[in-house]
Amino acid sequence: MTRLKSPTDILPVKLNKGYDMKPNHNLSAWGLESGSSGELVAAGCSTIDLAGRYGTPLHVVHERRLEDTARRFVTTAQAQYAGIVSVHYPFKCNSVPGVIEIIRRAGLKAEVMTQYELELALYLGFENKEIIVNGPCKTEEFIRKSIENRIGLLIVDSLEELVVIRRIADGMRTRPDILLRINPDYVPRGMNYGSATGSRKGCAFGLDLKSGEAGHALRLLQDSPGLGFKGFHFHIGTGIRDARDHADALSCLPLLVEEARRAGQMVQVVDVGGGIAATTTREFTSFEMLRYQALGTLPSRNDGRDEERCFANVTHAISHAVARAFPKGELPELIYEPGRCIASPNQFLLLTINGVKTRAGVGTWLIADGGLSTVTLPTYYEYHEVILANDVNRPLAEKATIIGPACFAGDVIYRNKFLPVIRKGEVIAIMDTGAYFTALESFFGFYQPAVVAVADGQARLIRARESFNGCIRRDVVSQHDTVKESVS
Template sequence: MRLQRKSPIPAPALWNLEINPQGHLVWGGCDVVELAKKYGTPLHVVDEDQLRHNYRAFIRTFKRFYPNVEVFYSYKTNCVAGILKILHEEGAGAEVISPYELRLALQLGTPPAKIVYNGVNKSAESLSLAVRQGIRTIHIDSWGELRQLKALAKEFGRTVGVGVRVRPSAGWRGQFGFDLGNGEALQAYVTLSQRDPLRPEGIHFHIGSNIKTPDLYVRTLREVCRFLKGLKDRLGLELTYVDIGGGIGIPGVKTFTLFERGLYYLWDRIPKVQRGSDQPPLETFAREIGNALLQGCESYRLSSPTLLLEPGRALSGDAQILLLTVGSLKQGSGGRKLAITDGGSANIAFPTSFEYHEAFVANKARMQPEITYRVTGQVCTPSDILYRSKKLPPLEEGDILAVMDTGAYFTSYA
């Protein structure tokens, strides 16, 4: 038996979509059905005005609550060069995690002083390039990386500013960085303080993706500030920046919990998502994060560091949509209706395997959803599913499906 949770039908206007006299969706002033005809599908469409607005609102809001802020866009979120150029024009730096991304940032003309190099298992070639270019900072992720950087700094006669990636008690842990609670992170700073070519300047953490409340950031910043107090007391070391990574979510995109994923995959039960009420506004994140860092520094008598932010989804997530064309329509087992499109989770929409994104039929925008479909891609694997259970208007071959909020990780996984 398939279960479907009833919820209000979402309105396109919640995504700043309009409907023209032809009954087509209009986004950023463009009839998306005509875009699909002109350029073909699958087609990602970016609203430049929305992207620029998102960056300006993001940095303005954070600076209201913590004036000393630097923003570095997360290249891994969406490394389409046109998007990156727009964000760099607005003033964003580059947060990179691979040799490719580092070279891309430099090729796009990003000043080295506006590049942060993160990631695990960095190659010797890319570390060499980062040292020679004199980028803003390199976040050390392992003991081997520390030794490599020391050797490279000596080879090129450079003093290299670095930070340490730490694993706090909450959020993502896994293979990343040095543990904050067992003395490993402290030992990394002890070692750095004894190695002249490497200058310890900052601390870095990243606690998750599509985070819906600021609570985890606040908790982690309190833990980090206690750690910074220990560095000051034991080593006489005061860091100049705290990098809290990215992860701030956007309204309307739901990352499945393990329980929700089970319900979705076993019984096609879609988690309840209501755009506009599923997370607080950006101002709440900025206020809580800014206040947590200010209060922590005041409590422990620390100098206020620069706050580094690495947003990805928060800047580009809702500035992009994905257009797909409906092809074959079939009757599946158990009476399930199947709609096969030219894009699915196996080739262009992998995030739909662990996130829920709203979708509309762009050429039937005034029609009410009446029929529940399983929407798939065309790759020859049963796992190539876009929606396991999605209520849509009656579909026909050639209809255009518009998937919302595809500006984060869709192109990265494609």
Template sequence: MASALPLAQTDPDPGFAELLAARPHLSMHAHDGLTVEEVPLARIAADAGTPTWVYSAGALRRRARALKAALDGAGLRASVHYAVKANTSLAVLRVLAAEGLGADVVSEGELRAARAAGIPGAEIVFSGVGKTERELRLALDEDIAQINLESAEEAETLSALAASLGRTARVALRVNPDVDARTHAKITTGRSENKFGVAIADAPALYARLAALPGLEPVGVATHIGSQITSGMAAYRAAYARLAELVQALRAAGLPVQHIDCGGGLGIPYRDEPAPSPEALAGAIKATLGPLGLPVMLEPGRWIAGPPGLLLASVVLQKQGGASSPGRRFLVLDAAMNDLVRPAMYEAWHGILPVAPRDFVAPLSPADVVGPVCETGDTFARGRALPSLQPGALVAFLDAGAYGAAMSSTYNMRPLAAEVMVDGARFAVTRPRQTHDDLLGRDRLPDWLREASP
């Protein structure tokens, strides 16, 4: 999940002070350097090593409360279900659960994580186009709030399973409104050519079919038009207006609709691009869906978890360009595309701040920021204005709390990074760094290879 921002910009990048000012959970101290809440990142690096994901509990709380306040301020009856796919850390989920957020899950693993973090089944929504029978059975066992059905075929499967178990599944029909959210092509989900949901023209007949199938209780309609939406409210308004028309048609046919699932997708400013506010989204919902008088559900992920997280990395070396590229500078880090894949996959832009106070005010020059993975695509930024950083110097990638650790891999046999939660003046490792023994321990040699001499 990502924005379409390129690695290098033609417009001037925001300066360190601008990036810092827009992120109130971060500060620069003359002695301690870059600090999350009250904990210096240098202290975290000394304790947990690098690369390490660092999450601010305070920032998570503030963003959850801000979204809920915006919805309340618009007079909406709304429930918020955090999109677990953005960040699956149990510590993150526990903080959000304590703020009264439910969960939106798309797999068995995410459902189990939400439950392990203390989120009740009654506050969990299960989305996704390819739920297996095993996953549907677990959703029924946990008696979750709602299963979002995305096809007639899935409805038939769930009906047969629920009926065989003597259960009734509460379901919503996810519709595809054929609205372009004007986000990255890989994360748009509401256009007719996308794999998600059913065509809105087919929805009335299928909703009536759901009401007739055994084991199913249709409770509403759902949509989700994409991720990292920063182009304003026009796409949301268009999609929600079509949902409103659908609800009116269902009511006219005598079919029950208890609530509307509005999805998520609200974007964040990774660089300095304008991004809509929760108040703007709440206003769009009120204007289009408010007259229906129904409760609404939201499924934010990136907007909640993105800014509170960062990736802490160390400089391995600075490499100067050769004769064919004089003056070119490569800043090689111990973090790589297997840790933070968004720049390699989407050419996404992340702010990069030096951690040491002396580096924060040192002279700047262009640098290509890269990792050690054997891919040219293992590039975080090109021509980024950064100080000269010696081996061991620390840098922080900003706004990495969403789709950072959740999308990381062990490519090149690189262990998964550690994860740390900061809460005021305290911090703790919430997911230990994977070891090479952990990686090798996953493999099993068949008997005929174990017995053979290498």
């Protein structure tokens, strides 16, 4: 019987002779270049200069590309649909205010799911009507604040929530416009039901279509003059690569529109949520995840797809699926909430390798100054390219494991990644960190990274590195009255 090898048995695999040793990063996929000394260059800025000037870990946002990607999404979606199209950026994806400001310049509105995000949207100058409030766990205070601020749309996640919103709105004599979030019981191709936010078995989100909750909600609304029904909301998962999934999940729409009509309601808005995959990275499939965790086999790279074509395919499929559900001339407003496909490719993370350990017969560990427990959580379930930022053309040499700085065995960025020989003090770039990296950072005793935006050869700081005072500010410590005063 063959004994299954443990991850440590197979850690250091030297490449076979004849393997193409050139790192085959297609830098242009991220709009990057190699500089005169072979270093990674973004918008005319040397990443090594940036790392020296701002320190690492450091997020670098490619400002013009981010704005261009966001604008491309809006114009492509509008070109595919005969009715009104609105695009709302989900703050949860990357809530760095400087990033949101760039995305907003492309004409995107806001989608928020917490009180902080609502306050941030107002602080950044979004008009109240430009804000959609969403989320499966809205507190009464958050609901009240949303209604008080006369936000554009309030999305109802459950029958219980609908009753609470109705009570609060009645007391306030303000009539919020609402969408009903539908759980269509749909699992996108290649996704397990636990990650499919539109699966009734895998996810609690939304009104359960199968058991008739949507019909029940529509009947409740007949008796709710304080609420303005506008239509339906869907969001079926994230990282979805096949345009057919977005369209297939909407196959319940004609029945819903009919049900609304029977309840005396007209559907004026269909919000299809987000979930469109980024073009330069991807989530592990369930099988890849199991294999990686059990055997340490890192899934292979993403091939990279054409952004314009991807946006066109998916918005074409969605536009048709929506239009099919309505009579000619009665098209509803179509809302998108894309996060990942806009933000992910236009940001990367610089980390310094602060130590290299090689253990005979075992392998090589590269110890980076940021890791899974601090700044790279999505590398646990997604494939991200890793580039040696100070020498992008150095040949690949071996499989190594990149770990973070925490004293915690699970602080692994990637196991068994084909890399060049990397030395202490060199800088790596983790690509595609624009979506769900800054949002999922955790402290664990390490200062959270700065974020710079680069454009036209200039860098500007849009988020400062966390400082001691910034961290201690919320704490009350007996011998420091000044701190106590600042939190009282």
